[in-house]
Amino acid sequence: MALIVQKYGGTSVADAEKIKNVARRIIQTKEAGHQVVVVVSAMGDTTDDLIKLAQNITDKPAQRELDVLISTGEVVSSALVVMALQGMGHQAISLNGAQAGIQTDSAYSRARILRVESRRVVKELESGNIVIVAGFQGITKDMDITTLGRGGSDTTAVALAASLGAARCERYTDTEGIFTADPRIVPEAQRLDEISYDEMLELATYGSKVIHPRAVEIGELYSVPILVASSFNHKPGTLIHREVSMEIRNKVRSIAHDLDVAKITIVGVPDRPGIAASIFVPLAEAGISVDTIVQNASLENITDLTFTVARSQLQKAMAVTEPIAKKIGARECVSDAKLAKVSVVGTGMQNAPGYASTMFKTLSDKGINIELITTSEIRITCIIDETKVKDAVRALHHAFELDKKPSLK
Amino acid sequence: MALIVQKYGGTSVADAEKIKNVARRIIQTKEAGHQVVVVVSAMGDTTDDLIKLAQNITDKPAQRELDVLISTGEVVSSALVVMALQGMGHQAISLNGAQAGIQTDSAYSRARILRVESRRVVKELESGNIVIVAGFQGITKDMDITTLGRGGSDTTAVALAASLGAARCERYTDTEGIFTADPRIVPEAQRLDEISYDEMLELATYGSKVIHPRAVEIGELYSVPILVASSFNHKPGTLIHREVSMEIRNKVRSIAHDLDVAKITIVGVPDRPGIAASIFVPLAEAGISVDTIVQNASLENITDLTFTVARSQLQKAMAVTEPIAKKIGARECVSDAKLAKVSVVGTGMQNAPGYASTMFKTLSDKGINIELITTSEIRITCIIDETKVKDAVRALHHAFELDKKPSLK
16 A cells, blocks of 8 residues: 555646546545545636736736635535545545645745645545645744645645655646647657656746646655646656656757746947946846847957746846846847747756757758857757747657657657 | 724625725725724625535535634635725735634634734834724634524624724615615605614514624624614715614514414324423424424324524425424324514514504505514514515504604704
8 A cells, every 4th residue: 555646737627527437536545555635726717817807806916915816716626526536435624735734935826835744634534535635835933824835735735755765746737648749730749658857847937837836846855756747637747856867867858938038138238347247237137037048258348148938027127137237238138038948858968968069050951040048057049039849849840750669658 | 083993795896996986985984083993894795605615525514614614705805995095095904703802612604702902903003004804703612614694794894893992883774774664665765864773683684684783783793883874875875873862662563574474383283291391302403493482282182393493594494394293193284384474573562552453453554464464672573474574564664654764853
């Protein structure tokens, strides 16, 4: 008997039939002899509907109250999944974030989990219950309700798995796992049987929407294996874990892409110490997450500074950047919202040359201009025009031979 | 400066505009120099919608999970009212039942409040906040969510007012107060400026839907004056309190009616000790609330036993009663679901004869047959055919001169 934590996303619990389907899957795990803890998201569009309710009341709802409001979505799902399980003759109980002991800081709407006090969950498991936990939410030390922000329910699930010492965290959505590229763009993309935490982190950070990097980080920190699979079929999915087979490591694993990219260039910046701080500290204080930063080689102590942000933050970022640019004596600020990132990821790149040149040549052969380049030890990212993304992903997928099923398991 | 507890019902917070209207009313009270605690119900049909969600999943949802599910409705309202107040520039905070310290037993779906631990509410008031509490819900000592059943939000409000030592509990709905009869039936019905707890309890128990008897009981026990008024205008409403002006007491105060009445008669019951217990103990154990009980005069040790139940419970009550009737040797069980109650209520009846005879003669003059009669010190109730209710209420309203505005304030 093992302890398994499962997580079902919003599309998996979108209506009564899907909730019953989820209940049947949970029961299969239970009947295989395991203890089961399940984390659920809000049904379908519930969270959006609740936000709309708030927007009808006021333009700028306080984050504390928005958290109180939207946390109800996951509570509703948790009770309904329990009802489905009970209706099928199984013993189950729902717990909200507070009851499940998900203790967070008080950064409303983007709270971080400080610890998981899983006593109640353990007690319910010991009583023979399947425990259904409302995801995406926690409680502060003052008993105020918080939500965890993007990737919240994934994070709840992996954190609970870590706290409970679960054998595995199984994360079910409408996708069948991690692929060598987005199958909607590359039909011959292959599902990966396994992937390392590091690779998954790079993929998730650079555009794969399948699992949030926060959840992967916790998984890595506490060595929780995470299975990513579909809730609509029984295909094996992808296991994210530490010990990926040695030979498979020696490869590019997957091509990620991200369309949510905008670029700001400050042209003609006087190149002196402190300039970067004078720009990026105010951006951080305004809550704008700056991604890639590139500074061109300085010519006569004048340089261009380019950075990328999410498109939704471009307007706000320009409003912060333009006055600063003026103040530091830069020539102008220009922006481009129609960009995208393509990244090749794989631990195999670490000690092997030639990957970067293959990537650049592949894009060049397709006539795709590279605007910016950034790299990590196991990733190379090129920022290109958004209209060229499909071509780029397909060409790279072919160039790195990802359309061939990996021969080793 | 006084501390005022207000309660707004579901129709008063049914949409964004109504929520803003409620916020404006709360602000008026705050700006009059008072501290304000507000209890809110779920928006409009939210509770019914949530119950439908559950019914799509399973026929018999567990009460614990149903409570988890439907308690989210009031949490949503509380957050939205706070957002409206904040949008209008006022400091406010929402608290759910657990946070507001509404501690209950664990009788899910009909929990009773054991105590109110109002420390958090007091702290928030002292910080200058308007405190918005999600009604209808509480928490057990094991931190499980309960709901309070019918009249739950009213009960939350009066219990909070009692615990906080509030000057008054103001209960706002779409009705303008307590009337001498239902104004939809008797257009000339008069609003009462005040009414005693005892009278209000009788009215509420015998058909007035304006406020639930549980809330009135707590009000009486802790001497919390309760103002019942409309949230859609500024008319003065009705004050439920102890010290009702002496001369106004000397009257019939109001005519109540209740259409939710069904009657069961066990015909030919052997009249021996223990028979009543053998019938009513099993009914109580089945959760059926038996109302009026009448036993006819015994003839040759054979009697008829009649009692009333809510119509929704008739089928279940018959299922319990019929086998018992057979076992005790009764002749048969008959039921009638098309009955109603009309009641005249007033403390003035206590030491004055003639009220009963006026009531019976008035009904008789209208050709209305009386099926059963029950009385308390300050109430006379007749059970009649449901089709005769309007005639009966109108005739009684006229006979007891309730269409004349009381001359004394």
